[in-house]
Amino acid sequence: MEEIKLHHNLEVALQMVDGLSQMLGCRYEVILHDLSRLESSIIAIRGNITNREIGGPVTNYLLQLLKKYGDGAPDSINYRNVLPDGRLLRSSTIFIRDDEGHIIGSLCINQDLTDFIVASKLTQEMMSFQQPSEPDEEPAELFASDINEVMESMVKSELEMVRKPVAYMQKEDKLAVVENLENKGIFDVKGAVEYVAERLGVTNFTVYNYLKEVRCAKR
Numbered sequence: 490m491e492e493i494k495l496h497h498n499l500e501v502a503l504q505m506v507d508g509l510s511q512m513l514g515c516r517y518e519v520i521l522h523d524l525s526r527l528e529s530s531i532i533a534i535r536g537n538i539t540n541r542e543i544g545g546p547v548t549n550y551l552l553q554l555l556k557k558y559g560d561g562a563p564d565s566i567n568y569r570n571v572l573p574d575g576r577l578l579r580s581s582t583i584f585i586r587d588d589e590g591h592i593i594g595s596l597c598i599n600q601d602l603t604d605f606i607v608a609s610k611l612t613q614e615m616m617s618f619q620q621p622s623e624p625d626e627e628p629a630e631l632f633a634s635d636i637n638e639v640m641e642s643m644v645k646s647e648l649e650m651v652r653k654p655v656a657y658m659q660k661e662d663k664l665a666v667v668e669n670l671e672n673k674g675i676f677d678v679k680g681a682v683e684y685v686a687e688r689l690g691v692t693n694f695t696v697y698n699y700l701k702e703v704r705c706a707k708r
Contacts, residue, residue, distance in 0.1 A: 521594065
């Protein structure tokens with residue numbers, strides 16, 4: 490397999506991953522993404538909070554930030570995440586740019602708060618303190634081991650929002666699904682058009698037409 494050369498700014502960030510992991514400790518996970526290859530963006534990972542490995546894909550949340558803001562995407566610091574097994578994380582995403590300001594990667598840190606939450610709840614119960622309020626909104630970030638899992642999750646979520654079987658969907662329903670997925674950046678992933686077409690029961694050509702219609706409407 491041909492070795493992919495990293496941008497020098499990513500090389501610099503790569504040198505910090507081990508040190509950050511050692512400093513933060515076992516309840517943290519440090520991940521470095523090379524965003525020039527979304528399907529296998531993880532180039533370094535220390536810690537094992539989300540059970541991912543080198544060569545894993547970008548998350549749906551990262552895709553959405555990039556699609557919404559492009560190179561102007563802001564860093565996302567200390568946001569709330571919940572894993573499928575119920576563990577609560579505090580996560581941060583810090584974007585890495587080249588000398589021209591284009592986003593080329595991201596340094597992500599996840600902290601497993603589970604033990605602290607359990608201890609806090611025990612203390613609150615003993616002291617009869619009121620539970621702190623939860624945030625009104627949080628990103629539903631999927632930490633997948635394969636980019637197909639990310640696509641499947643994003644498409645499944647949109648189809649469930651329509652509240653009718655695909656066989657009963659009209660053009661406007663399918664167009665709305667494609668528009669929402671486009672806004673979330675799924676079509677920046679290789680193979681997304683084919684997968685969405687299969688799930689919607691239409692041809693690839695139809696999805697491309699929907700995309701053309703959506704993108705023209707934004708101009």
